[in-house]
Amino acid sequence: MNLLEAVRIVAGRELKVKLRDKTFLFSTVFFLLFALGSSVLPAVLASGPSSVAVAQASPYEQKLRDAGLEVKVVADPEKVVRDGDADAAVVDQGGKPQVVAMRDAPGDVVRSLSVAPEVHLLDPDAVDELAKFLVPFMFALVFFFTSLTFGIQIAQSVVEEKQTRMVEILVAAVPVRALLIGKVAAGGILALAQVALIAVVSIVGSQFSDDAGNLLPLLAPAMSWFIPFFVLGFIMLAALWAAVGALVNRLEDVSNAGMPVQLLVMLPFFAVIFLGDNPTAMHILSYVPFSAPTAMPLRLFDGSAATWEPFVALVLLAAAAAGALLLGARIYEGSVLRTNGRTSWSAAWRDRELRGI
Incomplete structure (x- = not known):
């Protein structure tokens, strides 16, 4: 069995298991209802004309x-x-x-009787101040929670397979590396599908708002670029989370072992939120692999990024994702069959014997 066929089998198995998981289904429904409510309720609850x-x-x-x-x-x-x-x-x-x-x-009665002066806009395409805050926050929030939630679930899945000895059966049938890549691929498909559903529901719900026609054209370029950045960023982090799961033997240890990866997710999230109005900082963050999935789409949204910049940032992110896959695969191979306690990153890296399985 070649590697591609093994990855397809592992990914298919992971998808079937996850789609039957009540926790995953409940969280998806919750996020969809939250997105729908956030976009529809303000318009529904708004008072009608006087x-x-x-x-x-x-x-x-x-x-x-x-x-x-x-x-x-x-x-x-x-x-x-x-x-x-x-x-x-x-x-x-x-x-x-x-x-x-x-x-x-009532304000609408007063406004209807008032004579509005002629208005000349110096910057008619300027983004609304509220949108300047909400859009960066939502991009960062989606990538932060999705990569963190699905990443931890991947790590927990690896630990559960180690505890039940299922991993020993799996490595006898498929290459060890295929297990990691298959888990990452399945997690990426589910995460992207969930984000896409949330985006569709939010766009449909936003049609109830009077500002939808002005905001959606501005969001379109950023959203279209967010997809490839999200996919590569997720692959990069998911590979590291799979390695974290292979390092431990108990679910309780996932949090401590995964602290370095959590920091790699949290620090860029807060950096984009708090430095969103700093052009120099955002320019740098848009090229750093762990912050590029949110920083670069935001620069495209506010128009501060040149046409060529997202292509360069995407190439750098792709290289980082490939490096994370290689690192994750080596750590995974060097520790997934260890059952004698928590394995350190350095010990898993040095272990050549188990990596050959």
Whole structure:
């Protein structure tokens, strides 16, 4: 059996097991509901247009209707407001409109009667300040939690196979290296599928927002580049997590053994969040493999990256992912069959005998 066929078999097995895992299914449904709620609820819960009362033959009736307000034509507009049947009333006061309300005048009623000045935008394509904060946060959050969650699950899967002696049966059928690559491939497929589902649900839900038409065209280039960066970044970290699982024999030890890998995920996450408004720092972070999956798409989103830069960063990330696979495979081969306690990284690296299995 060649390596490619072995990887396909291992990946298929991992996918079947994971798709039957209730924890994975529950987390996917939870994230989908969270994404849907985050994009839909603000629009659903937003208050509708104000109801406004006007007298018969009011000169302001049509203007209020054109503004999308609920207009009620009554004999005594002020009385309707006092009775609570309308949010406000518009009456004529010496040829000028007067808004009558109980405590606060509804903003949409006031705006509909105001004369807006001519506006000249110096930078019409500028990104909204709220979007400048939310988009970097969401990119970093997706990569951080996905790589960390699936990475730990890969490590735990390796440990469980060691505890049950299943790994001894598996290495008798397929090459040891195929086990690692198959686990990484399966985890990558599931992670990308989960992220894609969340993105689709978020985009569909955002259609309820009035700002969707302005934000989505700006997000498109960053999102399209985020996919290859995410895949390579995930492969890089997943290979290291698989190696972590091979180093230990108990699930309780995964956290301590994986602390170096956790730091490699956490430090870039906080760096992108806190240094997002520092052009020099973001320029550097967009080329560092562990932060490039979030930093480079963000620079593409705000327009600070040149056309050639994502290609260079992607090549560097691909090289780092290949190096992580080689390192992870060597550590994995040197420790996956050890059952006499936790193995150090250096001992697993030096072990040539088990790596030959």
